[in-house]
Amino acid sequence: MTIMSNDHVYNAIIIGAGYSGLGQGAQFARDGIDNFLILEKEDQLGGVWRDNTYPGAACDTQSVIYCFSYFLHLGVSRMYAGREELLGYLNALADEYGLKDYLRTGQHVTSAVWDETDKVWALTTKEGTRYRSRALVPAWGQLGTPNIPNFPGLSTFEGISFHSAEWRHDVDLTGKRVGSIGAAASAVQYVPEVAEVASHLSVFQRSANYILPRNQQVFTEEELASFQRNPETYRQLRKSIHNEREAGFERTRRQTDAAAEGMRLAREHLENHIQDPVLREKFTPDYDFGCKRILRSDDFYPTFNRENVSLVTEGIERITPRGIVTRDGVEHEFDVLVFGTGFQSQAFQAGMEIIGRDGVSLDERWGNAPEAYLGMSVDGFPNMFILYGPNTNLNHHSIVAMIEAQNRYIRQGVDYLGADEQNVLDVTPSTLRTFNVQIQDELSKSAYSSDCSSWYKNEDGKVINNWSGTVAEYHALAAELNLADYGIIGDAEVAAELDLAGYGAS
Structure with missing residues (x-):
């Protein structure tokens, strides 16, 4: 295999072009970050809405909340939209924010290795291309790898x-x-x-x-016309x-x-x-x-x-x-x-090898119990932010609401990294441990932890997929990138000089 090396260092590389990956790209574009890529292994964008083409495929969450707050799905025909409309929405999102200029399809990333010397992630694709990036943003999702049990015969x-x-x-x-x-x-x-x-x-x-x-x-023609003419009517329905x-x-x-x-x-x-x-x-x-x-x-x-x-x-x-x-x-x-046997919901890496500090793989770090601070950051894996990662799934609301909060948080992280090539964000073990203990305590009181077999839990019964609270509670926690969570103390003045909203230091 011929290796094609790309020496350019990107501010961020997003892996996956579904809702979370495209949402991150849109957030970057909205905030003026243009030195990024979205790498997608298939030949078009869309994630689960590209892949799931079975008869009747549709969203089981109301469409008016299954879209980003800054890009409303005003043309949606019904409350629970079908697969074609959702795929159309994602293409419209990509067009609105010029994301297809940053999208590279047919790029199946097989490995990402942290380079401590240069403080970048070195990515290699199955196709033989190498990329380098300050931030790594995996956007694999939780329901992308089909699962077929190994039935005898x-x-x-x-x-x-x-x-x-x-x-x-x-x-x-x-x-x-x-x-x-x-x-x-x-x-x-x-x-x-x-x-x-x-x-x-x-x-x-x-x-x-x-x-x-x-x-x-x-929706009637009159309702759709009202959405287009006065989006506030859509927003009021969405809020309700x-x-x-x-x-x-x-x-x-x-x-x-x-x-x-x-x-x-x-x-x-x-x-x-x-x-x-x-x-x-x-x-x-x-x-x-x-x-x-x-x-x-x-x-x-x-x-x-x-x-x-x-x-x-x-x-x-x-x-x-x-x-x-x-x-x-x-x-x-x-x-x-x-x-109809579901997905490998705990295969957060989608078969990709990720090597962090000291040569430790994410598989080794996690074992059978994936965990991440706010579902995004893992100690020993600097400048990596996972979208829709461990303990961020919902059973009561739209996952897009969670993704949007993560997109804003990660944009703050990429801003900080871009301010100085020596800047590194590696969440402290104590931050992650404290966070995980708290949410597992809360989850122990939820139905997710009760006695049933579900894809929310690992083989030991630990809930590793679901968030423990409301969307509002998650938004509050993820509103600001606190540098102290990453062991960086005393940079508040630096953050203020950079005018980067959301930074904080204790």
Whole structure:
């Protein structure tokens, strides 16, 4: 492989061109930082909205809060937008802020190594290109690496199989016997679509989910015209939904009245659509509300009233050439298997090797318990800021609200690094330790820590994906880059001279 070296040192290199990476680029552009790149391994931007093309793919958060506050999605057609509209929004964001000038597609970064002498990150791509940057901004996300469990006999299946995030559009499901392994966030969207064409669809559910109605709202032409003519009407709707979702955080606290209300609403939604008492029981969760991701769907439950749709709750024993054998000994025959089995949500590095100070890899530093100060900074990995990193996921609100706070914080860090080539930001171990102890204590009181199997927790039961509080609480913590958190004391005057908003020193 020929290595092409780029000796130019960038102020920042962002890895990934989804919501968080493009949001960071837009924040840089808005604040006059132009010496940066966005490296994307695929041939176009979009992140999960580029990759997830399955039938029915849509956002399960209201669209009016699933956009950046400075670039409203005024043309959105409905409250829960589909995949095409969200991808269109990201392209419009990139066009508005000229991000395509900074975007390099087909650049799969495989390693990033901290250079202590030059105080830069040295990046190498699979394609053989090297880059150097003062700041490293990984924007991998938490739900980008498809996960297919290693079922016994998986390789023997003679039909067609694929993960929902790698949908085979060349496979016509019309008249086919289809098995969906999984019944969670992606499945509740594609199952109703597949049921319309399959001769029979069997949905394999490991555990039931709490599902609330979406109550989809399609905006009228008059409403859309009002959004465009007077964006304040959109902002007022956005504020109302923001407040409603923030108040919904109480539902994630264990054994609260709000959680009981959430359970009641989910049970009511189930009972409104499923009359069969046996099927109702199979769809009723046996764990605390909020322990798993809360789903929203108007058409998932009604799908199971169709004669060509079955729910299978017996565990999967093995996969055979003809289909699936469940633990009760029954063989279910299929032409196509769809794996709605989620993602490697704790693979925060997306297979990339990151080497920090003293040759320590991020894998070694983390083990099976990823942690980062504010979800962004890891001790021993200077000038690295992770977007949508450990303990920043939400179950009650839009992740874009978290990303926007991170984008502003990281811009402050890049400003500080750009002021002097000797400046380094390496969060102190005590800062990270204190932060992590506090949020883990708070998480212990939440439904996320209760007794269920969820992608929020590692194998030891530690919640490593979710944030412990509200969006407002996170914004308050991430509002200012405090140099003391990075062991830098007495630079307040320097920060003032640089006129860099947000710096503080104790």
